[in-house]
Amino acid sequence: MKILVCISHVPDTTSKINFTENDTKFDTNGVQFVINPYDEFVLTRAMWFKEKQGASVTVVNVGNATTEPTLRKALAIGADEAIRINAEPTDGFSVAKELAAVVNSGGYDLVLAGKESSDYNGQMVPGMLAGLTGFNFVNGCVGMEVDGTNVTATREIDGGSETVSTSLPLVIGGQKGIVEESDLRIPNMRGIMMARKKPLSVVESSGSENATSSQLFEKPAPKGAVKLVDADNVDELINLLHNEAKVI
Helix, strand or coil: CEEEEECCEEECCCCCCEEECCCCEEECCCCCEEECHHHHHHHHHHHHHHHHHCCEEEEEEECCHHHHHHHHHHHHHCCCEEEEEECCCCCHHHHHHHHHHHHHHHCCCEEEEECCCCCCCCCCHHHHHHHHHCCEEEEEEEEEEEECCEEEEEEEECCEEEEEEEECCEEEEECCCCCCHHHCCCCCHHHHHHHCCCCEEEEECCCCCCCCCCCCCCCCCCCCCCCCCCCCCHHHHHHHHHHCCCCC
């Protein structure tokens, strides 16, 4: 089984975020980048398939040369090879088209991706990738088993979960639950050393055009001061909720 794991290069959630050029560009200065957390869950699941079923695992990213340390970390975790598509990931549809070109030329059976990236939270790419490749698709996946070409997948739905049967080729949009946080792999020294020798190939963009563009970024407004109301002063609480918060 050939597995392709899509990796997004995202800011660490502890990084301080700023924008430049009149809030039209993201300022990367001083920002630490990591593997998208949702992608890290599916990458760990791919490692399970490699170890238990002898699958080969390739990781792929759309981005410039600055994303290569993130790909090297994925290789250190255990992926066999990496592909960097030399294009700026500024639009979900263009990213899906770039990934689809790799999928169609690579003969992959299973494509694993996080359900969304933690920076834009668009939750678009896995579904569009499935549509562009004609693969089956399960989103919000929290569990899966593969038996030959048959797949049993569990996905999260409102109020519970749903188990579905499908088949390869398949695109999975995964999240926490497909593995648990305690199962995530941390690269060890041997893995880091081996990652330096594993192939990381760069392919040029297929020339896909953006369908959307960002016009302006706006940070959340600062939180206002907290007003404390005595537990016995119900009238004051009602007054504040009605006249200031305007929620009643």
